[in-house]
Amino acid sequence: MRNYKLLYLLPLFLFGCGAAEFSPNQKFDSDSPENVNATQITALSRKTPGAVIRIAVSSDTHTDYEDSRAFVNYVNTQGGFDFVMLNGDITNFGLLTEFEGIYKIYAKLNTPFITVVGNHDENAEGNHVFRRMFGEQNFTFSYGGIKFVCHDSNSREHTFDHTTPDLGWLQQNLTQDADNKFIVGFSHVPPIDADFDQDLRLKYEELFNSTPGVLASVHSHRHSADSIYRAKGAGIPFIITNTILNRTFTVIEITNGKLSTHPVTF
């Protein structure tokens, strides 16, 4: 009987640890952060850019909290980054608790971080969760005379209905202006991937190649070593970065309109 009595305490222990939940599919709870990208972009705008812009591009954390924490620690300890990109797939199933889990870890960065939507993040109610927590899925921000054009390229999650990536939106936003001579694109699924709408691929690549000032288009999704391709072998680099699951991220350095990348393993 004595052993049984110890067992009685198990539910009490779990009740002490857990939180009430209405559904795994709920779009927000009382603790959910809101408009994270806008807040982070405001924080970034308060920084003073140097001659070299250094960006840590991280991606595909899914729910690997251990490696995500290691990445955050690395960036905080190393220092010297203007900001961090989180280039999609921050969940496995598009669930609120997964978004919150990664947010809590990245919120500990001592540099701003900007989040792009990935294909996994669009499952179930993921689109709603993302829009409320981070903001619009197509958005731009600028830093150091460079315009960063972040957008949804997860065509499969939009049933290849030719709306994603949104070429109309890109035509309007992939543009130089008085303050921004250079442009860098960020989206999760690379054009060469089968998850990208292949009917839109040529137009998409041509748009990036024909727009003056574009330095690169940065993608992730493939969980493999960094690679770069150029459409038809010429033009701007389409960069595909690794995953946090492989304890690797990509450093992008931009100096006077010249962009270089290298992977860092932590």
Add this chain to the structure above:
Amino acid sequence: MVNLARTPLLFSLIIILGCCTLGLKAQNKFLKAITPDQAILQYAGSIGYLSAGIGYDFFKEKSSLSFLYGYVPKNKGGELDIAAVKFDYKPFKVKIGNQLVWHPINPVAFVSYTFGQEFGFEFDSNVYADGYYFWSPALREHLGVTSELKILGDGSTKIRSISLYAEANTNDLYAINWYHDRKGIAFTDIFRLGFGLKVNF
């Protein structure tokens, strides 16, 4: 979509109600069998902001099977309609005085189904190759434990007792995430709470 999904549920409810209203002698036995042993009202517990349902006792009241319908209002996390079927087992019974019975630890298993467009039973086979995503967005399998305190009535009414319970549950997807990142995710972090009231007839 929501309305369409509700149709079979409504249909079966109509059949049950129809049987009830016939009230023929031959059906008395059947009626008795389908008259629920419990009415249940639950807060949270991953099947709605509020959920309500009925339950049946089995194995000398050591087990119960219950059917619940849950709802999450827009301002509590987005509008969601959820159906759930629960099975629990109460291995222990502690009498506290004449009026109270405590079931300290009861394993519970349930499935929940979320209705709506975003929640296919499986992913669209026109868009996704077999196995591209392996899970069903609509159907969750949950495991958990409850602790239940039963307040006994004096036998003067049809209500034999009232139970208060707390429940901690996790589901297949949370468990998968924990399994793949056991160093990063604490086991206790994958449990979610719910609290409920049962009226036992």
